[in-house]
Amino acid sequence: MKKLLKIVLVSSITLLFSSCYYDEFPEDIPVVIPPGQTVSFSEDITPIFVTYNCTECHNASGQNPDLTPGGEYSNLVPAYVNAGNSTDSRLYTKLAGGHRNVDATSLALIKKWIDDGAANN
Ligand code: HEC
Structure with a gap:
């Protein structure tokens, strides 16, 4: 009985640590x-607006931009992009x-596009 308890204890500790590890790891990879x-x-950039259906709300008769x-x-x-300065761009x-x-x-693509000068390329 004591042995069983030990097995349960060891496996739950292992599970606890491995679940924490896998929960946190992928989000730490920087893009x-x-x-x-x-x-x-x-x-x-414009394909991002399509993927996220931005025009559903951001259109001529709706929200700006x-x-x-x-x-x-x-x-x-x-108006919403300060070319060369992503952190000052709405x-x-x-x-x-x-x-x-x-x-x-x-997000990383938008940031780099702005910081590189926000060209109409
Ligand atoms: C479901 C509706 C909806 C969708 C979809 C949506 N937005 Fe918005 N957005 C809003 C609303 C409402 C506001 C104004 C309120 C606020 O600031 O949250 C806003 C605000 C903004 C602002 C700030 C405007 C300002 O004057 O400061 C930007 C920039 C923006 N949205 C970009 C986007 C982009 C890019 C997408 C697609 C990735 C998107 N939005 C998708 C509803 C939406």
Whole structure:
């Protein structure tokens, strides 16, 4: 009986530690976009707006900024994007603050695109 107790105790301690490990580990991996990579507004940034259905709310008759395809760039820059300064750009700070749960890779792309000068590329 004592042996059984020991087995239960050891396995629950093992489970406890392994569950903590796997819960926390994946979120700690930082997303790094290679410095040499050019982030493209049309190929990398606007698809994020499509994936997250931003125009459902951000359209001509809805919330600003209007993210309707074709007009996104002029509606974002300079009002919501301070080219070269992501931490002073509402587009980045709003999404980084958790708006719509945008994934880490998309956030990193938006950040790099802004910090690299927010080109209409
Ligand atoms: C379900 C509706 C909805 C969706 C979808 C949505 N938003 Fe918003 N968004 C809002 C509302 C409402 C506000 C204004 C209130 C607030 O600031 O939270 C807002 C605010 C913002 C702001 C700040 C505007 C300001 O004037 O400071 C930005 C930038 C923004 N959204 C970008 C986005 C982007 C990019 C997406 C897609 C990834 C998105 N939103 C998806 C509803 C939405």
